[in-house]
Ligand code: HEC
C-alpha cells in the first residue's frame with residue numbers, strides 16, 4: 001500500500017507540472033491563443049474535436065465503470081458468467097452509427113475550413129510575398145514592391161497577405177503558431193498560404209521541419225503593424241539608398257570592410273538578385289540576430305568573428321577572410337545603423 005501511495009504522489013506531481021509548465025512559454029507563440037484568421041479557424045476545429053473526444057471518453061468511462069460494478073463476480077457465485085451479448089444487432093448498429101455521425105461532425109467543418117484556407121482567388125489584389133526557407137534563415141521578397149528583407153516579415157494588421165513558399169536546399173516548414181498552421185517550403189514546388197493578424201505585435205515563428213544542425217535555431221518573427229505604418233515601412237525600404245554615407249567614421253570604415261571582407265559576396269543591402277544570405281537592408285531594426293540572439297553590439301561582433309559558436313552548421317562559417325575584434329566592431333557599427341524605417345515596435349518581447 002505504501003509504495004502505491006508513493007507512486008500516486010509522483011504521478012500527481014507530474015500531472016501538476018504538466019499543467020503548470022504548459023502556462024510557460026513565449027507570448028504570441030501559442031496556437032491556443034489565436035491572433036489571426038487562420039489560427040481562429042484552427043482553434044474552432046480544435047475545440048470542436050476536443051469537445052467531441054471528451055464526450056466519447058466520458059461515455060466510454062461511464063459504461064466501463066457501470067459494467068465493472070454491475071457484472072462483478074459476487075461472493076458465492078463461483079461459476080458466474082454474465083449474459084453474453086456478442087453479435088447483438090441493436091448494440092452493433094448503435095456503436096457503428098454514432099462514431100460515423102461524430103466523425104462527420106468533425107470532417108465536414110474541417111473540409112470546409114481546408115478549402116477556405118487554401119482559397120487564393122483574390123491573391124492578385126493583395127500583398128504577395130515570396131518566402132524562401134534556407135538553412136537556417138528565412139528570406140522575404142515583396143515582389144510587387146521590389147523590397148526584400150530576411151528574418152523579420154512585416155505585414156499590415158487586418159489584411160490578408162499571401163505567402164508563396166519555396167526552399168533553396170532541404171524541406172523547411174513555416175510556422176507562426178499564433179497566426180496560422182504550418183506549411184512546407186519545398187524545393188520542387190511553391191506552396192501558398194494566407195497570413196493575417198488581428199492586432200499589432202511581434203509574432204514568433206519557427207521552422208517546423210527538421211532541416212539540419214541548427215534547425216531548432218531557425219526562428220523568425222512576423223511583425224504586424226497598422227496599415228499606415230506598413231505603407232510607411234514599404235516606402236522607407238524602397239527609398240533606402242544602399243550607398244548612403246554612414247554618419248560615424250567607424251561605420252564608414254565598417255562599410256568599406258563589408259566590401260573588402262567579401263561580405264557582399266553573399267549579403268545584399270537593398271533590393272538585389274543575391275539571396276544566398278540574409279538581406280541586411282533593415283538589419284539595424286532586427287528583433288533578433290540570426291533569428292535567435294539579442295542584437296547587441298557584442299553579439300553581432302561575436303557572430304561576425306565566429307558564427308559557428310552561435311549557430312552550428314550555418315552557411316557563413318569559414319567563407320570569408322578572418323575578422324579581427326577591431327574590424328568586427330566597425331562592421332557591427334555599420335550594420336547596426338542600417339535602419340531605413342522606424343515603424344518597428346519599440347517594446348519587442350524578447
Ligand atoms: C558565404 C556567404 C557569406 C559570407 C561571405 C558572409 N556571410 Fe554573413 N551570413 C551568411 C548566412 C548564410 C547567414 C545566415 C546564417 C543563419 O542564420 O543560419 C549569415 C548571417 C549573417 C548575419 C546575421 C543576419 C541576420 O539577419 O540576423 C550577419 C550580421 C552577417 N551574416 C554578417 C556578415 C559579415 C559582416 C560578413 C563579412 C565579414 C559576412 N556576413 C559574410 C552568409 C555569408
Ligand SMILES: [Cu+2]
Pocket residue numbers: 133134135136171172173207208209210211215218
Ligand atoms: Cu528549417
